[in-house]
Amino acid sequence: MSDLDAFRAEVRAWLEANCPPEMREPIREEGDVCWGGRNWVFKNDAQKQWLDACVSKGYTVPDWPTPYGGAGLTPEQTKVLKQEMKRINARSPLDSFGIWMLGPALLQFGTEEQKVHYLNPIARGEIRWCQGYSEPGSGSDLVSLQTFGEDKGDHWVVNGSKIWTSYADKADWIFCLVRTDKTNKYQGITFMLFDMASKGVTTKPILLISGNSPFCETFFDDVEVPKTQYVGEINRGWDVAKYLLGHEREMISGGGAGGDMVSIGGAFAKAFGKNAAGELDDPILRAEMAAFDTDVFAYRAMGERFMDMWKTGRAHPASSNMMKYVGTELNKRRHELVMSGGGSEALEWDSEETKGGARARGWLRTKANSIEGGTSEVMLNVIAKRILDLPGA
Amino acid sequence: MPLYHNDDQAMLKDSVAPFVAEQAPVSHLRKLRDEADATGFSRDLWTQFTEMGLPGMLVPEAHGGLGMGHMEAGIVLEEIGRNLTPSPFLSTGVGAVAALAKAGGTQAGRWLPAIASGEAIVALAIDEGAKHRPDRIATTATRAGNGFRLDGKKSFVLHGHVADMSIVAAKTDGGITLFAVPKDAKGLTADPRRLVDSSLASHVTLDGVEVDADAVIGEVDAGGEILDALLAATRTGAAAEMVGVGQGAMDMTVTYLKERKQFGKLIGEFQGLQHRAAHLYGEMEVARATVMKAQQLLDEGSEGAKLMVSVAKAKAGRAANLAVREGVQMHGGIGMTDEYDIGLYMKRDRALAEFMGDVHYHIDQVARMNGY
Ligand SMILES: Cc1cc2nc3c(=O)[nH]c(=O)nc-3n(C[C@H](O)[C@H](O)[C@H](O)COP(=O)(O)OP(=O)(O)OC[C@H]3O[C@@H](n4cnc5c(N)ncnc54)[C@H](O)[C@@H]3O)c2cc1C
Ligand SMILES: Cc1cc2nc3c(=O)[nH]c(=O)nc-3n(C[C@H](O)[C@H](O)[C@H](O)COP(=O)(O)OP(=O)(O)OC[C@H]3O[C@@H](n4cnc5c(N)ncnc54)[C@H](O)[C@@H]3O)c2cc1C
Numbered sequence: 093m094s095d096l097d098a099f100r101a102e103v104r105a106w107l108e109a110n111c112p113p114e115m116r117e118p119i120r121e122e123g124d125v126c127w128g129g130r131n132w133v134f135k136n137d138a139q140k141q142w143l144d145a146c147v148s149k150g151y152t153v154p155d156w157p158t159p160y161g162g163a164g165l166t167p168e169q170t171k172v173l174k175q176e177m178k179r180i181n182a183r184s185p186l187d188s189f190g191i192w193m194l195g196p197a198l199l200q201f202g203t204e205e206q207k208v209h210y211l212n213p214i215a216r217g218e219i220r221w222c223q224g225y226s227e228p229g230s231g232s233d234l235v236s237l238q239t240f241g242e243d244k245g246d247h248w249v250v251n252g253s254k255i256w257t258s259y260a261d262k263a264d265w266i267f268c269l270v271r272t273d274k275t276n277k278y279q280g281i282t283f284m285l286f287d288m289a290s291k292g293v294t295t296k297p298i299l300l301i302s303g304n305s306p307f308c309e310t311f312f313d314d315v316e317v318p319k320t321q322y323v324g325e326i327n328r329g330w331d332v333a334k335y336l337l338g339h340e341r342e343m344i345s346g347g348g349a350g351g352d353m354v355s356i357g358g359a360f361a362k363a364f365g366k367n368a369a370g371e372l373d374d375p376i377l378r379a380e381m382a383a384f385d386t387d388v389f390a391y392r393a394m395g396e397r398f399m400d401m402w403k404t405g406r407a408h409p410a411s412s413n414m415m416k417y418v419g420t421e422l423n424k425r426r427h428e429l430v431m432s433g434g435g436s437e438a439l440e441w442d443s444e445e446t447k448g449g450a451r452a453r454g455w456l457r458t459k460a461n462s463i464e465g466g467t468s469e470v471m472l473n474v475i476a477k478r479i480l481d482l483p484g485a
Numbered sequence: 486m487p488l489y490h491n492d493d494q495a496m497l498k499d500s501v502a503p504f505v506a507e508q509a510p511v512s513h514l515r516k517l518r519d520e521a522d523a524t525g526f527s528r529d530l531w532t533q534f535t536e537m538g539l540p541g542m543l544v545p546e547a548h549g550g551l552g553m554g555h556m557e558a559g560i561v562l563e564e565i566g567r568n569l570t571p572s573p574f575l576s577t578g579v580g581a582v583a584a585l586a587k588a589g590g591t592q593a594g595r596w597l598p599a600i601a602s603g604e605a606i607v608a609l610a611i612d613e614g615a616k617h618r619p620d621r622i623a624t625t626a627t628r629a630g631n632g633f634r635l636d637g638k639k640s641f642v643l644h645g646h647v648a649d650m651s652i653v654a655a656k657t658d659g660g661i662t663l664f665a666v667p668k669d670a671k672g673l674t675a676d677p678r679r680l681v682d683s684s685l686a687s688h689v690t691l692d693g694v695e696v697d698a699d700a701v702i703g704e705v706d707a708g709g710e711i712l713d714a715l716l717a718a719t720r721t722g723a724a725a726e727m728v729g730v731g732q733g734a735m736d737m738t739v740t741y742l743k744e745r746k747q748f749g750k751l752i753g754e755f756q757g758l759q760h761r762a763a764h765l766y767g768e769m770e771v772a773r774a775t776v777m778k779a780q781q782l783l784d785e786g787s788e789g790a791k792l793m794v795s796v797a798k799a800k801a802g803r804a805a806n807l808a809v810r811e812g813v814q815m816h817g818g819i820g821m822t823d824e825y826d827i828g829l830y831m832k833r834d835r836a837l838a839e840f841m842g843d844v845h846y847h848i849d850q851v852a853r854m855n856g857y
Contacts, residue, residue, distance in 0.1 A: 168487075355855045357852055357855055357857040358855045358856045358857050360857070361856065361857035366857070370857075371852070371853075371857060372852070372857040378852060378857060379845075379848070379852075381852070381857075382848045382849065382851050382852035382855075382857075383848050385851055385852070385855060386795075386796050386799045386800060386847070386848050386851045387771075387800070389775070389792065389793065389796040389851070390771050390772070390774070390775040390796050390797075390800040391771055393488070393771075393774040393775040393777070393778035393793070393796075394770060394771045394774040394775070396488050396774070396778065397488035397489065397773075397774035397777065397778075398774075400487035400488045400489055401487075401488075401489050404487070404489075406489055411770075414763075414766065414767045414770060417763075417764075417767055418767045418768075418770075418771060469760070471763075472759065472760040472763040472764065473756070473759065473760075473763075475763035475766055475767070476759035476760065476762060476763040477759075479763075479766060480739050480759075480762055480763065480766060481739075481743075482739070482742060482743065482753040482754070482759050482762065483743060483751045483753050483754045484754070
């Protein structure tokens with residue numbers, strides 16, 4: 093038995109003993125996702141038990157080094173762990189911007205002290221982070237951002253506003269891009285971290301077309317940020333931001349776990365009934381679903397290859413843009429088919445049977461996939477310029 | 486196993502890629518076409534292939550081959566695709582070898598060493614109509630004397646007119662049986678047709694062809710599994726070749742976008758074209774990963790291989806088709822000329838897409854395998 097096989101057996105036994113049955117169910121509603129943080133209210137005991145078990149093994153962030161709360165697994169072991177979790181349909185024990193985005197950036201750019209100080213609480217789900225990048229005037233052209241941090245010696249005084257800050261009202265801390273030099277566009281931005289409870293920080297929720305409002309406008313009014321709370325170098329925050337966006341795209345595209353990209357035709361065949369040949373009883377929808385499923389299986393292979401290459405440094409740095417583009421467009425297509433397959437039932441907005449219109453709301457939410465973390469158009473620009481090396485305008 | 490080429494595979498690619506590009510670039514295809522070559526490929530080139538051990542890549546070592554896998558064969562096929570190289574590698578070195586190796590027995594002992602040594606070209610006589618429908622084989626094999634009598638018609642048999650042996654799928658009393666029918670069998674006629682990509686495929690007629698009992702590949706009535714192995718290998722191989730065709734077309738096109746000027750700019754500066762090129766890149770990368778996944782699962786003998794093979798043939802079909810269509814379009818008027826290579830890519834893609842099941846056939850298979 094190879095080491096990896098032994099590891100697989102060990103993981104399998106551990107999961108069997110530690111993953112509660114309630115955590116082996118598909119995510120059905122918002123509260124099923126465990127975000128952690130100071131104010132987190134566990135949905136049930138199983139959710140807490142599962143988080144605690146994973147925290148104690150370092151399995152919330154399996155590939156992080158052990159001093160920072162991880163399990164120190166190799167890429168191959170991490171892949172095995174993910175496969176085994178997927179095999180039993182285990183829910184993610186903890187989802188967080190800290191894990192997906194800030195963590196990798198700190199591992200790359202943080203000081204040893206910062207790593208110990210910030211990463212452990214992320215791994216344990218104690219501090220919930222939000223991302224303060226976009227501004228009303230700076231979306232795709234992020235580097236034009238205006239929020240300004242004035243140098244006051246040992247601290248900055250930050251003024252400005254951010255928009256689309258996901259869960260800003262629920263987050264404990266923010267990682268934020270702040271202009272600290274107005275004369276230099278790219279090399280005048282600092283990557284700062286600060287407590288959302290700081291004086292001068294206010295948030296205002298934004299209602300989305302899905303009827304939910306996980307986003308906020310965030311305002312900074314003379315917020316004091318100590319000069320110890322920045323990552324990388326002062327005025328070189330853009331490097332950190334770009335690195336982090338790579339991880340954000342990886343997450344949005346579901347590159348890590350393959351997302352919830354499973355075959356949909358099979359599920360709908362039951363609702364539609366089958367014809368004498370055993371085929372889904374709407375030939376055109378069947379064809380569309382089958383074409384979609386084919387693309388999903390293909391995309392999952394791409395996700396696996398991307399992760400294998402990314403983790404061993406073989407992937408083109410801009411290949412995460414490609415994953416993001418392909419994955420998000422695919423996910424939107426999925427939800428169009430889900431609505432189409434669901435028929436009139438899928439239209440119900442708040443009935444109990446539809447779990448509060450979960451399908452319709454989910455469908456609307458996916459429209460943001462190709463906007464958040466950089467739009468599809470911007471992804472295509474990046475692929476054209478950085479991978480295909482097409483001449484730039 | 487990670488989904489990228491390991492060091493040995495990367496080395497193989499480093500030796501095969503320049504070899505194919507130098508010995509059989511697109512001009513090689515043009516030459517054969519312009520000379521109306523009646524064989525359909527170059528025997529000299531096949532000798533060179535043999536010297537490199539390529540026809541025997543998948544042949545087990547016990548039969549004189551290299552005992553490699555589909556991942557390795559795919560490396561060769563991608564280069565064949567990229568250079569539009571006419572060659573019997575796919576049907577002989579991949580499809581026939583998969584069937585014979587799976588079956589074992591007399592025919593394997595006879596033909597596998599001959600394939601590995603480059604002596605034998607083998608054709609695959611499976612399809613009978615214009616579309617790939619391997620579940621509707623009507624050719625019959627009836628017991629006669631010491632062996633069987635074969636009657637029926639086969640179509641789209643690549644290299645059928647020059648093959649030393651054809652693997653013929655026929656209906657027997659209790660199922661499907663595969664037969665090794667030698668070139669000189671009485672009653673066997675192959676009528677070659679030139680296809681859009683300049684390759685030659687035959688309409689094969691079996692008119693009371695008599696074969697001995699030992700012509701059976703594997704066991705009587707038990708050809709289904711062997712046929713499945715043949716199909717899985719050939720489809721995956723065709724998908725790998727299509728990735729090569731698509732990649733070749735895409736590379737040509739991207740290069741052209743960086744050279745051609747209109748409206749005082751390089752056309753590659755126009756966002757309308759940039760976005761389409763970038764989209765194509767994404768589709769090609771997905772297709773490439775999918776084909777590798779299918780190769781990997783086949784090499785592992787995994788249960789999931791069958792689904793992934795259909796996914797790969799469908800996905801590679803879609804991606805390569807996009808690559809050649811965008812290729813011709815983005816070349817503008819020059820893309821319509823015979824002199825320019827991009828049109829040849831479009832033609833080869835069309836033939837490969839049809840071979841062993843088109844996109845729709847395989848998407849339908851995906852639905853069936855998922856129970857709807
Ligand atoms: C659900 C959701 C969650 C988000 N979460 C966060 C968050 O947590 N933190 C945060 O900081 N931000 C967040 N964002 C913001 C997100 O990053 C921006 O919305 C995104 O970058 C696009 O910017 P914009 O909305 O200003 O659109 P714009 O930049 O104004 O774009 C408008 C349109 O023009 C197109 N366009 C723009 N430039 C080009 C170009 N050069 N070429 C071609 N087309 C172009 C775009 O593709 C788009 O279609 C979130 C957004 C959404 C929808
Ligand atoms: C079958 C055939 C018959 C023809 N008959 C005639 C005829 O009878 N008389 C005659 O005068 N001409 C004729 N033409 C020429 C035809 O009009 C040109 O081929 C056509 O105008 C395109 O020009 P081009 O081939 O130079 O392509 P290019 O202009 O080089 O274009 C190459 C690619 O770049 C794209 N492109 C170019 N500029 C832009 C832009 N600004 N934004 C986005 N994309 C851009 C194009 O769409 C194309 O995809 C014929 C062409 C063909 C193929």
